[in-house]
Amino acid sequence: MKRYIFFVMAFCMAAIFFISNFAFALPSGPKLFKEYYCIDCHTLGHQGGTVGPDLSYVGKTKSFSWIKAQILNPDSHFILGEKKEINGKIYLTRMPGFAKTIPSSVVNKLAGYIKSFPYKRANLAYKKPPKGLLLFRADNCVACHRINGVGGTVGPNLSHIGKTKSLSWIETQIVAPSVHFTYGIPATINGHTYLVIMPELKNIPASQLNTIARYLESLK
Numbered sequence: 648m649k650r651y652i653f654f655v656m657a658f659c660m661a662a663i664f665f666i667s668n669f670a671f672a673l674p675s676g677p678k679l680f681k682e683y684y685c686i687d688c689h690t691l692g693h694q695g696g697t698v699g700p701d702l703s704y705v706g707k708t709k710s711f712s713w714i715k716a717q718i719l720n721p722d723s724h725f726i727l728g729e730k731k732e733i734n735g736k737i738y739l740t741r742m743p744g745f746a747k748t749i750p751s752s753v754v755n756k757l758a759g760y761i762k763s764f765p766y767k768r769a770n771l772a773y774k775k776p777p778k779g780l781l782l783f784r785a786d787n788c789v790a791c792h793r794i795n796g797v798g799g800t801v802g803p804n805l806s807h808i809g810k811t812k813s814l815s816w817i818e819t820q821i822v823a824p825s826v827h828f829t830y831g832i833p834a835t836i837n838g839h840t841y842l843v844i845m846p847e848l849k850n851i852p853a854s855q856l857n858t859i860a861r862y863l864e865s866l867k
């Protein structure tokens with residue numbers, strides 16, 4: 648009998664540990680939706696951007712695995728740069744794939760959160776980010792660069808780039824990185840070595856170039 652109680656207790660403790668791991672290991676769905684800047688382009692519940700479709704009812708028609716695939720690799724559903732009608736509105740398909748920048752546990756949590764709508768209520772306070780940051784994301788700089796912990800690691804962390812680089816240096820780097828770095832050769836920046844592969848962003852309108860560069864220059 649004693650032994651039986653011991654096993655029941657051990658089982659309960661293991662179960663509590665297991666469940667709490669699931670519940671507390673990751674920030675909540677709404678937090679992640681903000682942290683990975685889905686909210687800049689998408690409304691969920693009441694708040695958010697309008698670059699991409701409102702996601703409040705996606706869970707009604709799309710499966711968990713479809714949503715997951717969309718986050719990891721939107722190319723599997725949409726052709727980048729095409730105009731596409733989604734729920735009666737036309738969108739330019741430009742969602743970046745997050746396969747390299749979001750850990751799979753977070754992708755699962757985000758997909759589950761979106762799938763749970765419209766049955767769950769949103770609780771998202773949304774403050775629109777600076778325009779320069781939105782362009783930084785829309786032009787996919789974020790695939791290679793991190794700012795405050797979000798983004799890729801192919802290129803240097805830009806969280807403090809404004810401390811050492813001027814506005815005009817940053818503008819040149821965006822349209823003509825070869826003025827500063829020799830393509831295809833490793834370069835050491837802040838103690839890390841990177842293969843120089845940053846693409847030239849040739850066709851960016853001057854005002855947008857200035858907006859991104861001013862934003863980066865402001866990061867001290």
Ligand code: HEC
Nearest residue numbers: 683684685688698699700705717721725739740741742785
């Ligand atoms: C730069 C803007 C942008 C960001 C950031 C973004 N999306 Fe999207 N999303 C779009 C656009 C535009 C579409 C339309 C299809 C496409 O572009 O692939 C879309 C489509 C979707 C769809 C399918 C909607 C439907 O009704 O078919 C889902 C689901 C989705 N996004 C989830 C997310 C999640 C989750 C995140 C954050 C990890 C995210 N998106 C980040 C712009 C964005």
Ligand code: HEC
Nearest residue numbers: 786787788791801802803820824828841842843844845848
């Ligand atoms: C494919 C990956 C990639 C993309 C996309 C990319 N970069 Fe880079 N970036 C790099 C790499 C690698 C370097 C190191 C030098 C080089 O390659 O020219 C770099 C260097 C930089 C630097 C200098 C950093 C320093 O500390 O000296 C800035 C600023 C910068 N990138 C801004 C941007 C902006 C803004 C965009 C979007 C318009 C962008 N990058 C897009 C990979 C990328």
